[in-house]
Amino acid sequence: CMTPAKDQFQEELVIRPLHSGDIYASFQFRTLWDTDFLQEGQKKVSHYRLFPKSLGQVLSKFSVQELHISFTQGFWRTMQWGQPFIPSPPGAELWVWFHHTVSDVDGNWKELTNVLSGIFCASLNFIDMTNTVQPSASFKPLGLGNATDHRFLRYATLPREIVCTENLTPWKKLLPCGSKAGLAVLMKSEKLFHSSFHSQAVHIRPICQDEQCTSKAWELRQTLNVVFDHYTSGQGKKEWSLFKMFSRTLTEACPLASSSKVYVDITDNPELFELSPATPLLSQAVVLGDRRTYSVYDLTRAETFGQLRSFNLLLRWKGDNMLRPLLHAERYVAGFGLQTGEIHTVIYNNHPYRAFPVLLMDSVPWYLQLYIHTLTVTSKSRDNKPSYIHYQPAKDRHRPHLLEMLIQLPPHSMTEVTVQFERALLKWTEYTPDPNHGFYVGSSVISALVPSMVAMSTNFTQDQPLFSSFVPVKEESSYFVRVYTEPLLVNLPTPDFSMPYNVICLTCTVVAVGYGSFYNLLTRTFQVDEPSPPLAKRLANFIRRIRGVPLLA
Amino acid sequence: MYSLSLHFFYPWIYLKKRIFTFCTIETGQFFSSGHTNNWAVLVCTSRFWFNYRHVANTLSVYRSVKRLGIPDSHIVLMLADDMACNYRNPKPATVFSHKNMELNVYGDDVEVDYRGYEVTVENFLRVLTGRLPPSTPRSKRLLSDDRSNILIYLTGHGGNGFLKFQDSEEISNMELADAFEQMWQKRRYNELLFIIDTCQGASMYERFYSPNLMALASSQVGEDSLSHQPDLAIGVHLMDKYTFYLLEFLEEVHPASQANMNDLFKVCPQSQCVSTPGHRTDLFQRNPGSVLITDFFGSVRKVEITKDTINLTSSVKPPIQSIAEHHVLQFVADVSSQNPKQKDWHPPDGFILGLWTLILLVFFQTYGIKHLKHIF
Numbered sequence: 032c033m034t035p036a037k038d039q040f041q042e043e044l045v046i047r048p049l050h051s052g053d054i055y056a057s058f059q060f061r062t063l064w065d066t067d068f069l070q071e072g073q074k075k076v077s078h079y080r081l082f083p084k085s086l087g088q089v090l091s092k093f094s095v096q097e098l099h100i101s102f103t104q105g106f107w108r109t110m111q112w113g114q115p116f117i118p119s120p121p122g123a124e125l126w127v128w129f130h131h132t133v134s135d136v137d138g139n140w141k142e143l144t145n146v147l148s149g150i151f152c153a154s155l156n157f158i159d160m161t162n163t164v165q166p167s168a169s170f171k172p173l174g175l176g177n178a179t180d181h182r183f184l185r186y187a188t189l190p191r192e193i194v195c196t197e198n199l200t201p202w203k204k205l206l207p208c209g210s211k212a213g214l215a216v217l218m219k220s221e222k223l224f225h226s227s228f229h230s231q232a233v234h235i236r237p238i239c240q241d242e243q244c245t246s247k248a249w250e251l252r253q254t255l256n257v258v259f260d261h262y263t264s265g266q267g268k269k270e271w272s273l274f275k276m277f278s279r280t281l282t283e284a285c286p287l288a289s290s291s292k293v294y295v296d297i298t299d300n301p302e303l304f305e306l307s308p309a310t311p312l313l314s315q316a317v318v319l320g321d322r323r324t325y326s327v328y329d330l331t332r333a334e335t336f337g338q339l340r341s342f343n344l345l346l347r348w349k350g351d352n353m354l355r356p357l358l359h360a361e362r363y364v365a366g367f368g369l370q371t372g373e374i375h376t377v378i379y380n381n382h383p384y385r386a387f388p389v390l391l392m393d394s395v396p397w398y399l400q401l402y403i404h405t406l407t408v409t410s411k412s413r414d415n416k417p418s419y420i421h422y423q424p425a426k427d428r429h430r431p432h433l434l435e436m437l438i439q440l441p442p443h444s445m446t447e448v449t450v451q452f453e454r455a456l457l458k459w460t461e462y463t464p465d466p467n468h469g470f471y472v473g474s475s476v477i478s479a480l481v482p483s484m485v486a487m488s489t490n491f492t493q494d495q496p497l498f499s500s501f502v503p504v505k506e507e508s509s510y511f512v513r514v515y516t517e518p519l520l521v522n523l524p525t526p527d528f529s530m531p532y533n534v535i536c537l538t539c540t541v542v543a544v545g546y547g548s549f550y551n552l553l554t555r556t557f558q559v560d561e562p563s564p565p566l567a568k569r570l571a572n573f574i575r576r577i578r579g580v581p582l583l584a
Numbered sequence: 585m586y587s588l589s590l591h592f593f594y595p596w597i598y599l600k601k602r603i604f605t606f607c608t609i610e611t612g613q614f615f616s617s618g619h620t621n622n623w624a625v626l627v628c629t630s631r632f633w634f635n636y637r638h639v640a641n642t643l644s645v646y647r648s649v650k651r652l653g654i655p656d657s658h659i660v661l662m663l664a665d666d667m668a669c670n671y672r673n674p675k676p677a678t679v680f681s682h683k684n685m686e687l688n689v690y691g692d693d694v695e696v697d698y699r700g701y702e703v704t705v706e707n708f709l710r711v712l713t714g715r716l717p718p719s720t721p722r723s724k725r726l727l728s729d730d731r732s733n734i735l736i737y738l739t740g741h742g743g744n745g746f747l748k749f750q751d752s753e754e755i756s757n758m759e760l761a762d763a764f765e766q767m768w769q770k771r772r773y774n775e776l777l778f779i780i781d782t783c784q785g786a787s788m789y790e791r792f793y794s795p796n797l798m799a800l801a802s803s804q805v806g807e808d809s810l811s812h813q814p815d816l817a818i819g820v821h822l823m824d825k826y827t828f829y830l831l832e833f834l835e836e837v838h839p840a841s842q843a844n845m846n847d848l849f850k851v852c853p854q855s856q857c858v859s860t861p862g863h864r865t866d867l868f869q870r871n872p873g874s875v876l877i878t879d880f881f882g883s884v885r886k887v888e889i890t891k892d893t894i895n896l897t898s899s900v901k902p903p904i905q906s907i908a909e910h911h912v913l914q915f916v917a918d919v920s921s922q923n924p925k926q927k928d929w930h931p932p933d934g935f936i937l938g939l940w941t942l943i944l945l946v947f948f949q950t951y952g953i954k955h956l957k958h959i960f
Contacts, residue, residue, distance in 0.1 A: 104669065142719045149721020152695050154702050195669035196677050197696040220692055224669055224677040463701055464631055464750040528752070540939065544946050551951070 038064040038081045040207050040288045042214045043497045045325075047296040048348055049112050052261030052269045053227065056276060057116050058214055059497040060206055060253040065240070067247065081287060082251060083205040085150055090235065090249075093139045093146075096183070097128040097172050100147065101232035104194040104224070105258075106517055109359045112228075114319045116498045117254050119230045120474035120515040123153055123192035128172050129183045140185045152197045158187040161397065162473075164433040167421045169392040169478050173502065174236025175247060188394070188473035190518035194229060196220040202231050205253060206285075213285025213330075214293075217277040218255065228258040234501075252501070272345045281342040284330035291330040294496060295344065298323040305347040308337065318499040320357070320483035320510045325496075357382050357481050358389065362474075362516035369454060369524040372399075376448040376475055376516060380440035382482065387509075388418070388439045389479040391448065395432040395472055397425035398455040398523060405451040408436070411444050427455070454523050462525065472519040480509040619733040619774045622883040623726060624649045624659045627708060629740030629749045631665040636679070636820040637811050639667045641739045641781055641827040643689040644681050648834040649735065652882030660711055660726055662698035664740075664750050674818060681823050681831060683815040697724045705755045712736075713766045730771035735779070735880045739827065742782030744805055761791040768794040775868070777880040781826045783808040786862040798868040798875075800848065802826030803859035810858050825857045837877050839884055845872035 040062050047055045064082045079087055089095065101119040127143065129136050140163065148155035167181045199220055203210045210218055223229055234252040259265060259276055274280055284291035294314070297304055298321075312327040328335050328342070336342050359379040366372035378389060395401055403422060408415045419437035423430070440446055463470075486507045502511045564572070564583075572582045626649070628642035646661055668679050668690045679690040698707060710716050711726050728734055740747055746754040767773055778799040780788050785801030792799065802809045802824070811821035812828045823831070829852040837843055845865075849872070854860050865872050878884045 145717075145719040146721055149697075149723045152697065152699070152723075154700055157701070191700075193666045193669055193700070195666055196690060196692065197694050197699070200693055200695055220677040221675070225675070464752040536939075540943065544943055547943075547947060548950060 038062060038066075040081045040285070041290045041497060042285060042288050043290075043292050043294065044214050044217075045116070045294045045296070045496075045498050046344070046346070048269070048271070048299070048346060049258070050299070051111050052265060052267075053112065053258050054265070054271045054276065054346070055112060055115075055256070055258050057257075057498060058218075058253075058255040059116075059501075060215075061497055062207070062251045063238075063248050064251075065246065065248045067237075067249075081207045082249070086205065086233070086235065086251065089143065089146055089150070093143045094130040094133045095127055095143070095235070096130045096176060096237070097174055098125075098235040099127070099173075099232070100125045100151070101230055102151070102153065102192065102194040102198050103228070103230040105226070105228035105230075107228055107230075107258075107515070109356050109514060112258060114356050114512060114514075115256055116318070117230075117232060117234075117256060117501060118513045118515055119232060119256075120188055120190070120476070121518055122188055122190035122471070122473070123155065123194075124186075124188045125155065125158065126170050126184065126186040128176060129185075131180070131183060133183065136183060136185065144187075151201055153192060155189070157189060160430055161428060162189070162394075162431055163187045164394045164423070164431060166392050166433065166435060166476075168419070168435055168437070169390050169476055172236070173234070174238050174250070175244070176237075186394070190471035190473045194231070195224065199223070199231065202233070202253065202255075205233070207287045208285035212283055213288060213291060214281065215285070216281065217273065217279050219278055222264070222276065222278050223255075223257055225264060226257050227260045228256065230254075230256045252497070269349065270345075270347045273343045281330060282336065282340060288331070292496070293328040293330065293342075293344065294325040294498070295328075295346065296323055297326050299348070303349040305345075307345045308342075314496065316496055316499045317483075317485050317487050319512070320481060320485060320487070322485045355381055358477070358479055358512055358514055360475070360477050360514050360516050362519065364519050364521060365449075369522060371451060371453050372521070373449055373451045374399075374401075374472075374519070378438070378440060378446045378448070378477060380442060380444050380446070382442050384442050385482045386440060386442050387479060387482055388437050389477050391434075391436050391438060392476040392478070393432070393434040395425070395434070395452070396470070397427050397429070397431055398457060398470065399432075399452045399472065399521060400425070400455055401432050401434075402451045402453070403434075406434075406449070408438060408446065408448050410441050410446040415439065415441075415446060454521070456524055459526060459528075462528075466523070466525045469520040469522045472521060474515040474518050477514045477516070479512055479514075481512045483508060483510050618731070619879065620731040621728070622654050622658060622733050622735070622880070623728045624654055624735040624737070625662075625711065625726060626659065626735075626737045627662040627703065627739070629664055629703060629738065629747060631750045633665075633667070633670055633672050634820055635665070635740075636667050636818070637823050638739045639663055639665065640679050640681050640689060640823050642737065643679050643694075644823070644827060644831040645737045645779075645834075646694070647689045647691065648831065648837075649881055652834075652837065652839055652878060652884075654881075654883040656695045657723065658883070659695075660698070660724065661694075661696050662703045662708065662711075663696050663700075664703040665700065672819075680815065680818065681828070683813050683822060685815070685817070695723070701750075703750065705749050705753050705759075708749075708755070709759070709763050712763045712772075714770065714772060726772075728772050731774050732772070733880050734773045734776045736776065737779045737781075738788075739781040739824070742780070742784060742788065744784045745787045747780070747782055747788060757788045757791045760788060761793060764792060764797060765794045768796075775870075775879070779830075781809060781824050781830075785809065789864050792864070792867060795867055796869060797864075798845070798872070799864040801862045802852070802857065804862050807859040826852050826859070826861060829856055834877075834881065837881065839878060839882050841876075841878060843877045845875045845877070848877060 040060070042060045045057045049055055062081050066076055075091060076087060090098070101124045103119045103121050106121050107115055107118065125144065125147070127140065129139060133139055137160070141159065144155045144158040164186050165181050165184055166186055170184060170186055199218065203215055203218060206215050208215060210216060232254045234254070236250055237247050238250045240246045240248050261267065264276070265271060295306060297306060306326060310326050310328055312329065314325045314327050316323060316325065330342070357380070359381065360377065362374065362376045364372050365375055376391065378391070380386070408417060415438060417436040417438045421433070421435040423433040425432040438446060487504045487510050489504050489507055504510065568583055575582050626642050626646050628638045630638040642661070642663060646659065649659060650656070667673060668677050675685065677690065678688045681687050681689045714726065716725055738747060740749070742748060745757045748754050764776065773796070775796045776798070778789060778797060781802040784803060784805050784807065786804045789799035789801060810825050812823045812825045814821045833848070833851045849863050852861055
């Protein structure tokens with residue numbers, strides 16, 4: 032009898048106070064499993080313990096190498112909040128690397144999106160060929176992957192997708208402890224959705240178990256990032272507690288977890304910062320190019336919960352330390368009218384003396400017809416020619432535009448990318464029930480290796496905190512960053528859908544009255560008519576007609 | 585001699601037969617309601633923030649149905665717009681049914697199967713008839729069989745003979761009746777309860793012609809269904825009157841309750857609802873007084889503990905059962921062969937009359953009144 036494969040579950044919560052008074056909480060739940068879903072020749076995986084069965088079956092049925100799906104409500108404000116641990120664009124985003132043995136990637140992709148729409152209660156079935164692209168360079172595998180052929184990669188976003196409790200409910204059910212124990216008890220929808228930013232994601236990839244990569248394991252990470260607003264949830268004070276954020280406190284760690292920790296970022300304002308209950312455990316981590324200090328609370332130890340058997344964190348800070356992100360971008364539509372327009376993407380490099388390249392990926396729907404001959408890239412009011420351009424033009428109702436460019440950003444500069452477009456007229460059945468709301472264009476993705484002030488550690492350690500080990504670090508001098516711009520909301524020329532009825536009624540009335548009058552004028556002759564004779568005379572005429580005698584006058 | 589012995593044995597045979605029929609009658613009563621599983625299809629067809637009450641209507645029926653035992657896997661919930669996480673909602677992730685935010689019908693454990701633009705007439709009819717594309721996940725399918733009792737609840741804006749979906753398309757009462765007939769032909773339901781809360785809702789069930797259908801509507805033809813009460817903090821009307829009182833009625837029902845359909849027909853009389861709720865039971869075989877509320881709204885498993893052995897493999901059909909079966913088959917044949925009745929001719933209504941009056945007035949103003957005699 033085979034021994035069941037080893038699996039392991041870790042959970043972690045990182046709390047980072049932001050300079051504007053908001054607070055950023057990031058949950059990560061990781062399940063590692065020493066098994067192979069894609070092995071050929073051996074028995075299919077049938078015994079699931081910590082890894083959710085619904086996702087495991089999806090992986091083996093569709094031969095998925097890597098799967099990343101995120102649902103986000105709100106937009107991450109990089110200038111005010113810094114860089115997130117795991118970035119995500121507004122709406123839903125799904126990108127998948129299929130195994131190189133798959134013969135029909137498009138068919139697998141279509142079925143996969145339908146199955147995921149059932150699992151997460153989202154309208155992912157709207158992902159089809161008209162909004163799927165195959166980026167050539169922007170989305171390299173984050174786990175083990177020797178597949179560099181981008182024909183096995185599919186990427187799609189649904190910027191209109193709403194996130195609400197119905198997406199959180201199945202997401203929570205994928206966790207080994209559900210929402211009954213551990214950090215997931217804090218996830219109450221009434222508080223989580225009353226926030227400035229809410230993002231839940233699932234990332235599945237194969238990783239190496241050790242330095243030499245002798246054994247592979249599958250990693251499932253479920254992440255939830257939320258930013259609570261200073262004024263609406265915080266009542267205007269820079270004073271937060273777990274109870275104020277989540278309306279719950281922690282009572283126990285998940286019994287199935289091998290590690291359950293809460294990290295609080297105390298790097299800023301060490302003397303103006305108040306944290307209770309105090310803890311002697313400190314940890315330093317280099318994350319996002321910066322060395323940060325964290326207070327660590329280990330929930331697997333009973334003394335963390337104290338006398339009341341409940342753990343509530345209290346933070347108070349007074350300082351106003353602004354951290355300036357090195358890479359930042361924004362996007363907007365310029366122009367007027369409903370015929371043409373211009374998309375402007377502005378990328379800021381805030382590094383004082385280093386230049387670095389960024390890869391900009393734009394996926395524009397087919398109904399905004401881009402004129403690529405008007406594409407200009409300017410930095411410091413001079414032309415900046417990209418060193419690599421991959422462009423795939425759109426085909427009406429078949430596929431969207433895909434534009435990927437490698438742009439070198441000069442130090443301390445602003446780079447502007449502009450392209451003109453024309454709005455297409457859709458067929459009347461292609462409009463949504465509320466077309467005057469507008470049509471969404473998905474966020475642009477900017478991926479870059481940003482030079483780091485502090486040396487990143489390339490050591491592989493199993494007990495690294497989860498938030499610093501999401502993206503594999505290849506070299507010490509830079510760290511990987513992905514920035515998403517705003518989605519665009521564009522109005523297309525919309526017909527007035529009630530007009531056909533009005534037009535028919537008015538036209539028919541005008542035609543009937545006009546034609547009727549005209550016909551009468553042309554064909555009717557007018558003659559003088561005798562007044563009708565009185566009754567006696569009519570009766571007499573009637574009798575005369577019978578008799579055959581000529582009638583009276 | 586022979587006849588004497590027969591007379592001697594006759595009482596024994598008679599007694600044995602009586603015991604025999606007694607046991608089989610017990611099995612008959614054991615499965616008397618006829619259904620083994622319950623499904624619910626709850627649809628809200630309205631979009632936009634000011635139609636908050638339609639989403640609240642659907643969610644309150646969802647909440648009652650879940651509370652009485654139907655699991656999420658047996659509920660197909662279709663909401664045409666998102667009210668809970670709408671940016672205009674002052675309390676996100678909540679949908680209230682009572683003012684002063686007393687009852688949050690959205691809750692913490694909700695699974696919406698069709699949402700937003702997916703709620704279309706085509707998808708609704710595909711769910712009912714089962715003609716879905718092969719890659720549709722299980723949670724979006726109505727996997728009912730011939731022993732399923734299905735509850736169908738529709739709410740939104742409607743008119744005489746149609747229901748509006750998302751302000752862009754409509755479903756007519758004939759299409760709905762045909763869909764139910766397709767379900768009957770494929771034996772996709774045992775009994776079906778249809779509830780509709782829209783203006784002129786009774787027009788939606790007047791075309792039904794399949795057996796085992798019971799229908800309720802919140803208003804008669806020519807009447808409007810009214811909304812109940814606004815909440816000043818949220819700024820919109822929270823519920824419709826009929827569903828509000830239906831929710832109050834269902835809150836009293838628990839899984840072991842013996843409330844029956846006659847109580848449901850009395851929900852929201854005209855004094856409370858202003859409109860007159862209607863119902864239709866002529867296509868339904870059982871007497872509504874013997875149909876429990878939990879037959880449709882709950883998922884009650886019949887469990888009877890017994891120490892006797894009950895013979896289920898007997899080939900002799902007790903006479904009572906076979907007569908009942910015969911009646912059932914006859915009734916079904918009668919109902920199925922009925923043609924849908926012809927639509928009565930109605931005199932043209934106000935708009936057409938007004939248009940014709942306008943045309944005639946213009947004509948006669950131009951030419952004078954003496955030409956009237958050419959017409960009459």
